[in-house]
Amino acid sequence: MSQTPATGDTGTVSDGNPAGRESAETESNKAARKRRRREPPPDPAPLPGLVDAHTHLAACGGRDPDAVRAILDHAESVGVQQVVTVADDMVDARWAMDAAQWDHRAYAAVALHPTHAAELDDDAKAELEQMVADPRVVAVGETGLDYYWPGKSESCATPAEQAEAFGWHIDLAKRIGKPLMIHNREADRDLLDILASEGAPESVIMHCFSGDLNVARECVDRGFMLSFAGTVSFANAEELRAAAEIVPDDQILVETDAPFLTPHPYRGQPNQSYCLPYTARALARVRGVDDAAMAGILGANARRVYGLPLQ
Numbered sequence: 001m002s003q004t005p006a007t008g009d010t011g012t013v014s015d016g017n018p019a020g021r022e023s024a025e026t027e028s029n030k031a032a033r034k035r036r037r038r039e040p041p042p043d044p045a046p047l048p049g050l051v052d053a054h055t056h057l058a059a060c061g062g063r064d065p066d067a068v069r070a071i072l073d074h075a076e077s078v079g080v081q082q083v084v085t086v087a088d089d090m091v092d093a094r095w096a097m098d099a100a101q102w103d104h105r106a107y108a109a110v111a112l113h114p115t116h117a118a119e120l121d122d123d124a125k126a127e128l129e130q131m132v133a134d135p136r137v138v139a140v141g142e143t144g145l146d147y148y149w150p151g152k153s154e155s156c157a158t159p160a161e162q163a164e165a166f167g168w169h170i171d172l173a174k175r176i177g178k179p180l181m182i183h184n185r186e187a188d189r190d191l192l193d194i195l196a197s198e199g200a201p202e203s204v205i206m207h208c209f210s211g212d213l214n215v216a217r218e219c220v221d222r223g224f225m226l227s228f229a230g231t232v233s234f235a236n237a238e239e240l241r242a243a244a245e246i247v248p249d250d251q252i253l254v255e256t257d258a259p260f261l262t263p264h265p266y267r268g269q270p271n272q273s274y275c276l277p278y279t280a281r282a283l284a285r286v287r288g289v290d291d292a293a294m295a296g297i298l299g300a301n302a303r304r305v306y307g308l309p310l311q
């Protein structure tokens with residue numbers, strides 16, 4: 001990943017400008033902030049035994065064997081031994097399949113993301129059916145409902161299109177006998193209702209869980225896995241931390257959702273699977289257990305749910 005040099009962001013202001021005028025200083029601060037946003041967070045202290053339950057390798061730059069290996073070597077160096085890389089659309093699904101073939105530490109989940117639900121035509125269905133039968137594919141996802149983007153993005157599928165595609169993916173997961181990985185943005189009630197009426201597969205993963213305590217309880221009662229991303233470490237996430245506290249030991253997962261949702265205090269900087277220990281430690285603090293025990297629980301759950309071999 002190339003870094004922009006310290007100087008040259010504005011062309012007029014350089015670090016160490018002796019003038020010290022306020023305008024120059026403000027410019028310099030702005031440039032520094034901009035630079036920081038592009039800067040990857042430092043490596044966390046290693047925390048062995050972890051599995052990144054949901055990441056997007058292609059969006060992190062992993063689009064050839066060497067790039068995938070570099071991302072996974074980096075992750076492994078801090079204890080993240082395996083990852084599940086997730087597709088958004090059909091092009092991304094092919095990238096996820098490739099990554100899972102290229103590297104033994106990568107497994108794939110494929111589906112059309114709810115925002116792409118309108119692209120679920122017969123060809124896409126046939127290709128997804130074929131993909132999920134592959135042993136390197138460990139889940140159907142991410143699918144679900146996203147009520148944030150309709151109306152904001154013209155290309156986003158409507159709620160009705162999303163519900164229909166969600167139903168198709170639920171059925172696919174049941175037929176193939178693999179976990180259903182769910183994306184839910186601002187759609188708690190409809191999502192839980194559709195799952196109830198369609199009949200949930202045996203294994204359901206609520207990726208990047210974002211609900212409140214009541215939604216968490218309902219998911220726990222239904223036997224779903226709750227997967228927490230960097231959002232659980234954000235300063236204003238008290239409600240989410242309260243939810244993370246009540247999840248039983250055998251229903252909790254941790255994920256990066258990289259390149260998004262970089263954990264505190266690196267929010268806004270680029271995320272990758274090697275950042276997972278930050279979020280695992282945040283969960284350990286919330287649940288009052290030591291880091292190693294938390295990592296053991298999180299890793300074991302991911303391996304059980306996705307059926308991954310021990311590394």
Ligand SMILES: [Zn+2]
Binds near residue numbers: 183184
């Ligand atoms: Zn998602």
Ligand SMILES: [Zn+2]
Binds near residue numbers: 054056142257
């Ligand atoms: Zn995602």
